Amino acid sequence: MTAPIFVAEALTKVYRSGDVEIWALRGIDLELFEGEMAVFLGPSGSGKSTLLNIMGGLDQASSGKVRFRDTDLTACTENQLTRYRRDHVGFIFQFYNLIPSLTAWENVSLVTEISRNPMNPGEALEMVGLKDRMTHFPAQLSGGEQQRVAIARAIVKRPEVMLCDEPTGALDSKTGVLVLEALSRVNTELGTTMALITHNAAIRQIAHRVFSFHDGRIAEAHVNERRAKASEVVW
Amino acid sequence: MSMLDRKLLRDLARMWAQVLAIALVMACGVATIVIAIGAYRSLEETRAAFYERYRFGNVFASATRAPLHLRERIARLPGVSGVELRVVRPVLLDMPGMVEPATGMAVSIPDSGEPAVNRLYLRTGRLPQPGRTGEVAVTEPFALAHRMEPGSTFVALMNGRKQQLTVTGIVLSPEYVYSIGPGDMMPDQRRFGVFFMSGAALSGLFDMDGAFNDVALRTQRGANLRAIVDDLDRILRPYGGSGAHDRTDQVSHSFLDNELIQLRAMAAVIPPVFLFVAAFLVNMILSRLITLEREVIGLLKAIGFGPTAIAWHYVKLTLLVVVIGLAIGALSGNWMGRSLTRLYAEFFSFPFLIFRQSLDLYVLAGGVTAVAALAGAARSIWSVVALPAAVAMQPPAPTRYRTFFAGGAAYLRFLSQLTIMALRHLVRWPVRTLLTTLGTSLSVALLVTALFSFDSIDFMIDTIYFQVERQNATITFSQDRSPRAIAAVERLPGIMRAEPFRTTGVIMRNGHRERRLAISAVPDAADLGRILDVGLRPVEPPAVGLLVSERVAALLSLRVGDKVEVELLQKDHRVVTVPVTAIVQSFVGLAVYMRSDALDRLLGEGPRVSGARVSIDPLRLPDLYRTVKVTPAVASIALQDASRQRFRETIEQNITIMTTVYTALAVIITFGVVYNSARIQLSERARELASLRVFGFTRGEVSGVLITELGVMVFLAQPLGWVLGYLFSWSVVKGFESDLFRIPFVINTATFAFSSLVVVAVAAASALIVRRRVDRLDLVGVLKTRE
Known part of the structure; x- marks a missing residue:
């Protein structure tokens, strides 16, 4: 592992809902390195999704800094953040968020239209093992397959970072493993840095490092001496 | 095709029912405007073209009997470009297969060359030969109503003589687009017809050699119509001229105008309402539709699409719906507008039809709907695009x-x-x-x-x-007669009651406002022809003064007690001043009433009557018809x-x-x-x-x-x-x-x-x-x- 790709310093995020202030992040300091797979663990409301959204340029921090390489994301304009997402980040969501009116191949192609150096959509789908499901609409795919289309859609633009919010949260163990395998493959073969949120403690085994969130802070950072293969994970 | 565009098309296909509903509503807005205004404009243009090509007159006048040598004086009037002197006479007709008598208007045409004014459009056959007494060309509506074609014959009672007439041709005239018989309120093609005859022949029949009783003039563009009308009046006054007038008082023209006014009224009120509803609907639906796309918009942002690209995507969606709506609206509107115009053209008997393609209407209708649609969509697009992607992807809070009322009312x-x-x-x-x-x-x-x-x-x-008008029929005499004629009417077979009436043409003036109209005289205690007040209760005419209808009162700005100037057109244009004694109700025409004896006194020539309202024993109708058909004193009989x-x-x-x-x-x-x-x-x-x-x-x-x-x-x-x-x-x-x-x-x-x-x-x-x-x-x- 080399230079840090992400650096967060004293990051806070406060949501205001009416008169109530909700502290989602209470000062996060964090470095992620190129090619690293990091898992964010923690209960609901512990701040992991908020951090991921800020890292992905989907949300703005209240104070503190996040740098992506030399770019200070907290100082970016809306347009710069759009550009950043387009060029550098791939997202995976718990509920896939595929466009229902586009086929698997078209969902992936959609992203290639706006990226600078995309791979072939078919190649991306092949990487997640869906070569023969390309012409199917989301409604014709199982949950695991939909999530793998989402992964293909994320990797097709060769992002430097992939941010995954509960990618297996809606899946059973068997299909979940297939998804994890696809993600690991992307991590090792393409060297994509990954931050993966999960509730599922079993998944921590595949990470380089595991960050446990509690109450808007990182309570513990743990380095895995030995990473498990995705196929070994069971829950 | 880009993937976003593909998404667009599939979204449209997915929401087809809703898209169609929106498009249909928009189409309605577009169609109504195209139909109503389009039909109105087409008719107006058709009329204008017909008038122009067939040289419809601008000034008209009639006289009792004027010498033809007046032609030069009239032609020299400044601004006059064409003069047509004619003999025009009402006649009773005995049509084959029709028991009741019909009324006709015999009009002379020049024996050499085409008429300078009011030319005829020849639909079939030929025009009557010069000097031929038995040949006529009839107007198309009358011909159609009686299934006449060149070669058909009918009988006319002309100047007391029965005359067999042969149809040589079917024509249309700009002067008789609408033809209305005397005593009638609406055109009736079966009972009233206009026919054209050689000038020499018609003059011969009515002892009008070297004379005319009707003038039609065409004027140059920008001519002073008012001056021409006055000059013409002066020229014709010694010959029983009854007042020249412009197109406003020409029967066919003013009826046509009236129809167009009605069409325009419909066009002015209803299409804007539709357009408004359509615009509002499209606005509402699209804004809600896009609000539902919130999560997709958030996702597109997350993937890296900029706000402009996303907004454009939805603007395109909106525009596509607009285009579909416009297309349906324009096609159906155009088609319906055409059929409607054709229907009207047939109804008005125009020889041809100009359907005006009003591009501006499409632009107007399309513009209004497109703007409304985009405004509706834009509101939602921007409110969603403005959200941070992470928030947009969450369902709204x-x-x-x-x-309802502070704390759940019991x-x-x-x-x-x-x-x-x-x-x-x-x-x-x-x-x-x-x-x-x-x-x-x-x-x-x-x-x-x-x-x-x-x-x-x-x-x-x-x-x-x-x-x-409670009578069964109205009998009009060929000229005003002494009241003794009423006794003669009562002796006709089947007549149970006859009530005399008299009408006289006047110009009524109040300050600078004036109107040409007819005063109707009714006898005291009339039962068949009654006058109703504004509250629709019958009123008796007072011994003096005029009863004017609401419309006339409004036009001339008259109130009860006002004195109004009355120019008597049939009495040497003598001007008298008469008080207004009541405002009454009338839905048709410019009604002004007076008691018979009051009008007789005003005209100062002893009691005269123009005709009679009669009630008839229905069993004896055929007898009555037979008798009327051979009674020269009767110009027409109009059946209620x-x-x-x-x-x-x-x-x-x-x-x-x-x-x-x-x-x-x-x-x-x-x-x-x-x-x-x-x-x-x-x-x-x-x-x-x-x-x-x-x-x-x-x-x-x-x-x-x-x-x-x-x-x-x-x-x-x-x-x-x-x-x-x-x-x-x-x-x-x-x-x-x-x-x-x-x-x-x-x-x-x-x-x-x-x-x-x-x-x-x-x-x-x-x-x-x-x-x-x-x-x-x-x-x-x-x-x-x-x-």
């Missing part, structure tokens, strides 16, 4: 509802929780509730506006034929039954076309508003409704929530619709007003009820369609998606 306990859910939703979105209600009420209002005219016309016909029927047919034909179109459109609009409203409610609240089903509510109960909401809005829309309909109808009545007709403003309760019934039925049908979708809600699917 649960809407904050309120209890008296709401009788309502079920489901009903309260529905009501809270209505109250939570007051603007939306209000607009949907308004949209529905506009449908009611349109139906009322489209249908009320039948009530008004029924009322008008009842008033005219059963309250005012035929006239009433004709009156109703003419007006209703005209109004029915428009009414049918507008009713169909109102149904589409109701469907558009209610169906879309329900569909959007459903998609916005699918989760909520599915949850209810999971809790154990039945399908009926769940769809009840939606139907309650719709029901409340449709219910509230009714009274609002009645009020709006009342206002719209009133403005149509005002727009219809012309010198020829005033439609009384009458709306029956049944019209309100029927309009509501139609709207409620259409709303119920739309609700049922949506209900079927509630029945098919995919519970697991809905609940498994993220919260």
Whole structure:
């Protein structure tokens, strides 16, 4: 592992809902390195999704800094953040968020239209093992397959970072493993840095490092001496 | 094609029913404007072209008998470009296969060359040969009504002699686009016809050699019509000239004008309403549709699409819907407009038809709808695009509802929780509730506006034929006669009662306002021809003074007690001053009444009568007809039954076309508003409704929530619709007003009820369609998606 790709310093995020202030992040300091797979663990409301959204340029921090390489994301304009997402980040969501009116191949192609150096959509789908499901609409795919289309859609633009919010949260163990395998493959073969949120403690085994969130802070950072293969994970 | 565009097309295909509903409503807006204004413009243009090509006159006058050598004096008048001196005489006709006598107008045509003014369009056959007494060319409507073609014959009573006439040709004349017989209110092609005859022949028949009794002039562009009218009057005065006038007082022209005014009134009131409803609907639906796309928009942002690209994507979606709507509207509008114009052209007997393609109308209609659609869409697009992607992808925070009256009023306990859910939703979105209600009420209002005219016309016909003109027939003499003629009329077979009347042409003046009209004299205690006051109660004419109708009072700005100047056209243009003693009601023409003896005194030549209103023993009608056909003193006999029927047919034909179109459109609009409203409610609240089903509510109960909401809005829309309909109808009545007709403003309760019934039925049908979708809600699917 080399230079840090992400650096967060004293990051806070406060949501205001009416008169109530909700502290989602209470000062996060964090470095992620190129090619690293990091898992964010923690209960609901512990701040992991908020951090991921800020890292992905989907949300703005209240104070503190996040740098992506030399770019200070907290100082970016809306347009710069759009550009950043387009060029550098791939997202995976718990509920896939595929466009229902586009086929698997078209969902992936959609992203290639706006990226600078995309791979072939078919190649991306092949990487997640869906070569023969390309012409199917989301409604014709199982949950695991939909999530793998989402992964293909994320990797097709060769992002430097992939941010995954509960990618297996809606899946059973068997299909979940297939998804994890696809993600690991992307991590090792393409060297994509990954931050993966999960509730599922079993998944921590595949990470380089595991960050446990509690109450808007990182309570513990743990380095895995030995990473498990995705196929070994069971829950 | 880019993937986003592909998504666009598939989205359109997925929402086809909604897209079609929006497009149809837009199409209605576009179509009404194209139909109403397009037909009006086409007719106006057709008329203008017909007038121009066939050199319709600008100034007209008649005299008793004037020498032909006046031609040069008239032609030298400044601004006159063409002079036609003619003999024009009313005659009684005995048409084959028709028991009652018909009336005809014999008009002379020059024996060499074409008429300088009022040329004829020859449909078939040829014009009569110069000097041939037995040959005539007849106008097309009359020919069609009697199935005449070149070679057909009929008999005319001309100057006391029976004359057999042979048709040589069928013609159309710009002067008789509308031809109305004496004593009639509406054209009746069967009972009144115009025919043209060689000048020499007609003059010979009526002892008019070297003389004329009718003038038509064409003037140069920009000529001073007023001066020409005055000069012509001066020239004809010694020869019994009864007042020159311009096109305004030409019967055919003013009837045609009246029709166009009615068309324009319809075009001015109804299409804007449709366009407004369409614009509002499209705005509402699109804004809600895009709000539903919130999560997709968030996702597109997350992937890296910029706000502009996303906004453009939805702008394109909106524009596509607009284009579909415009296309349907333009095609159907164009087609309907064409058919409508053709129908009118046939009705008016124009020789040709110019259908004017009004590009500006398409641009106007398209522009208004497109702007409304985009405005509706833009609001939602920007509000969603402005959200940070992470927030957009979350479903919107649960809407904050309120209890109705600070802290849940106890008296709401009788309502079920489901009903309260529905009501809270209505109250939570007051603007939306209000607009949907308004949209529905506009449908009611349109139906009322489209249908009320039948009530008004029924009322008008009842008033005219059963309250005012209560005779069975009106006999008009060929010239004014002594009152002894009435005794002769009473001796005709079948006549039970005869009531004399007298009319005289005048110009009435009050300051700078003046109007050419006729004063009708009625005897004291008249029973057949009555006068009604403004409240429609019969009144007796006072011993002195004029009774003027509301329209005349308004035109000349007269009040009871005012003195008005009256120029007697048939009495050397003598000017007298007469007081106005009452304002009375009249729906037809410019009515002014006077008691017979008062008018006789005014004209100062002893009692004279122009004709008689008669009641007839129906069993003896054939006898009467036989006798009248050979009675030279009778110029025409107008039958009330035929006239009433004709009156109703003419007006209703005209109004029915428009009414049918507008009713169909109102149904589409109701469907558009209610169906879309329900569909959007459903998609916005699918989760909520599915949850209810999971809790154990039945399908009926769940769809009840939606139907309650719709029901409340449709219910509230009714009274609002009645009020709006009342206002719209009133403005149509005002727009219809012309010198020829005033439609009384009458709306029956049944019209309100029927309009509501139609709207409620259409709303119920739309609700049922949506209900079927509630029945098919995919519970697991809905609940498994993220919260």
